Amino acid sequence: xxxxxxxxxxxxxxxxxxxxxxxxxxxxxxxxxxxxxxxxxxxxxxxxxxxxxxxxxxxxxxxxxxxxxxxxxxxxxxxxxxxxxxxxxxxxxxxxxxxxxxxxxxxxxxxxxxxxxxxxxxxxxxxxxxxxxxxxxxxxxxxxxxxxxxxxxxxxxxxxxxxxxxxxxxxxxxxxxxxxxxxxxxxxxxxxxxxxxxxxxxxxxxxxxxxxxxxxxxxxxxxxxxxxxxxxxxxxxxxxxxxxxxxxxxxxxxxxxxxxxxxxxxxxxxxxxxxxxxxxxxxxxx
Ligand code: BEZ
Ligand code: FE
Numbered sequence: 001x002x003x004x005x006x007x008x009x010x011x012x013x014x015x016x017x018x019x020x021x022x023x024x025x026x027x028x029x030x031x032x033x034x035x036x037x038x039x040x041x042x043x044x045x046x047x048x049x050x051x052x053x054x055x056x057x058x059x060x061x062x063x064x065x066x067x068x069x070x071x072x073x074x075x076x077x078x079x080x081x082x083x084x085x086x087x088x089x090x091x092x093x094x095x096x097x098x099x100x101x102x103x104x105x106x107x108x109x110x111x112x113x114x115x116x117x118x119x120x121x122x123x124x125x126x127x128x129x130x131x132x133x134x135x136x137x138x139x140x141x142x143x144x145x146x147x148x149x150x151x152x153x154x155x156x157x158x159x160x161x162x163x164x165x166x167x168x169x170x171x172x173x174x175x176x177x178x179x180x181x182x183x184x185x186x187x188x189x190x191x192x193x194x195x196x197x198x199x200x201x202x203x204x205x206x207x208x209x210x211x212x213x214x215x216x217x218x219x220x221x222x223x224x225x226x227x228x229x230x231x232x233x234x235x236x237x238x239x240x241x242x243x244x245x246x247x248x249x250x251x252x253x254x255x256x257x258x259x260x261x262x263x264x265x266x267x268x269x270x271x272x273x274x275x276x277x278x279x280x281x282x283x284x285x286x
Contacts, residue, residue, distance in 0.1 A: 009037070010033065010034065010037040010038075013033045013037070014030045014033050014034055017029040017030050017032075017033050018030045056197050056200075056201075059196070059197045060074060060196070060197045060198070063196045063197065067159040067160075068103070068159070068160075068193075068196075069103035069104075070103075070196050070197060070198060072101075072102070072103040073103050073192060073193065073196075073198045074197070074198050076100055076102065076103070076192075076243075076244035076245075076246075077192070077198055077201075077202065077207070077243055077244060079244075079245050081100045081101075081244065082099070082100055082244065082245040082246060085098050085099060085100060085228075089225070089283075091225070091283040092136055092283055094136055094281055095136060095281045095282065095283040096227055096229055096250065096251070096280045096281050096282070097229065097248050097250050097251065098227060098228050098229050099228065099229050099230050099246040099247075099248060099251065100228075100244050100245075100246045101218075101228050102216065102244070102246075103159075104149065104151075104157035104158075104159050104160070104216075105147075105149060105216065105218065106149070106158060106159055106166075106169060109147055109148075109149070109166055109169040109170050109171050110166050110169075110170055110171065111170070111171045111172075111173070112170040112171065112172055113172075114172065114175060114179070114180065114181050114265060115128070115181040115183050115263070115264070115265025115266070115267065116170070116172075116183060117183040117184070118148065118168060118169065118170035118182065118183065118184050119168060119183070119184045119185040120167075122152055122153070122167075122168065122185060123153055123185070124152070124153050124185025124186055125185060125186040125272070125273065125274055126183065126184075126185060126186075126263075126269060126271065126273040126274065127183075127184050127185055127186040127187075127255065127273065127274045127275070127276065128181060128182070128183055128184075128263055128264045128265065128273065128274070128275045128276070129148075129181070129182040129184065129215060129231065129275075129276045129277075129278065130179070130180065130181040130182070130264040130265070130275065130276075130277055130278075131179070131180065131277050131278045131279045131280070132174070132177075132178040132179050132180070132279045132280070133146070133174045133178050133180060133219065133221065133279075133280045133282065134178060134279055134280070134281050134282070135224065135281070135282055135284060136281060136282075136283065136284065140174075140177055140178025140179075141174060141178050141221055141224075141282065142174050142175060142176045142177070142178055143173060143174060143221070144173065144174040144178075144180075144219060144220070144221040144282075145171050145172070145173055145219070145220050145221070146171065146172045146173075146174070146180055146182070146217055146218075146219050146280075147169075147171050147217070147218040147219070147220070148169065148170055148171070148172065148182050148184070148215060148216065148217055149168060149169035149215075149216045150168050150169075150184065150187045150214070150215045150216060151168070151187060151188070151190050152167070152168055152185075153185070153188055154190075155188065155189075155190025155191060156190075160193070168184065168185075170182070181264055181265045182215075183263075183265065184215065186213070186233070186255060186274050187213045187214055187215050187233065188213050189210055189211060189212050189213045189236055189237055189238050190210070190211060191209040191210050191211075191243075192209050192210075192211065192243055192244070194209055202243075207243060208238065208241050208243060209243050210237070210238040210241070210242075210243060211238060211242055211243055211244065211246070212232050212233065212236040212237060212238040212239045212242055212247060213232065213233040213236040214230040214231060214232045214233070214236075214246075215230060215231050216228075216229075216230050217229050217230065217231065217280070219280055219282065221282060223284065223285055224282035224283060224284055224285055225282065225283040225284070225285055225286075227280065227282060227283075229251060229280075230246060230251055231251055231252075231253050231276060231278055232247055232251050232252045232253065233252075233253070233255050233276075234252050234253060234254045234255065239252065253276045253277070253278050254276065255274045255275070255276050256274060256275050256276070256277075257272065257273075257274055258272060258273050258274070258275060259272055260272060260273075263275075264277075
């Protein structure tokens with residue numbers, strides 16, 4: 001019979017999980033066993049703490065569904081999502097950097113024309129985000145799809161609300177000359193959901209649950225690396241303390257105030273509005 005001791009259990013478990021049929025699965029699972037055991041040893045994990053952790057994971061699963069991604073949120077606040085983004089997107093310095101996807105992206109957003117309003121009358125200061133999509137050589141990219149989403153003035157994303165229609169999300173396509181124009185409302189900073197297991201943990205710390213004001217972009221163009229990123233409002237609170245570690249200097253953009261008058265899409269605004277100009281630079285696919 002196999003004699004299992006405190007000293008040899010890690011080796012035995014590693015060997016067992018090393019039998020995974022796919023070599024990468026074996027590599028990942030044996031490393032997971034090694035690090036989990038090392039963690040338990042380092043903190044001298046008690047049985048009560050182990051049970052509390054299991055129950056926390058259970059609650060995290062129970063609160064999750066197709067609209068609420070509590071495990072993504074957990075990964076985000078632990079800095080794991082951003083680590084994975086950084087390790088997997090070593091873009092050229094001139095390319096627009098990637099940041100976290102977050103838990104609120106919804107597939108299948110409606111396709112809107114250049115300058116069409118994705119806020120559809122929701123309260124807020126009108127904002128035009130406009131510019132170009134280019135490659136590293138400065139070549140303008142036409143037909144690129146920008147999938148855009150953001151929170152409303154109460155900090156809520158569509159998936160957190162009970163609504164039937166697409167809300168503050170849309171897809172825009174770059175024109176022949178590589179230009180795009182998103183009409184929306186100025187995003188505000190917001191706090192991540194605190195009413196679940198992630199919030200429970202944050203509440204036991206001095207961590208600020210806030211994110212700086214931003215708009216999300218997912219840009220897909222054949223031949224280029226898909227780009228998941230945000231644009232942050234320059235001067236916004238929490239740029240230095242983003243709870244999910246998602247801010248990057250290159251993604252901070254001035255929101256310029258304008259009196260009523262001509263707008264970047266060639267239209268006219270009867271009320272004051274903001275513009276943010278940004279040229280996205282895509283990394284060619286490896
Ligand atoms: C977001 O920006 O939508 C987000 C990202 C990570 C965690 C929570 C929210
Ligand atoms: Fe967000």
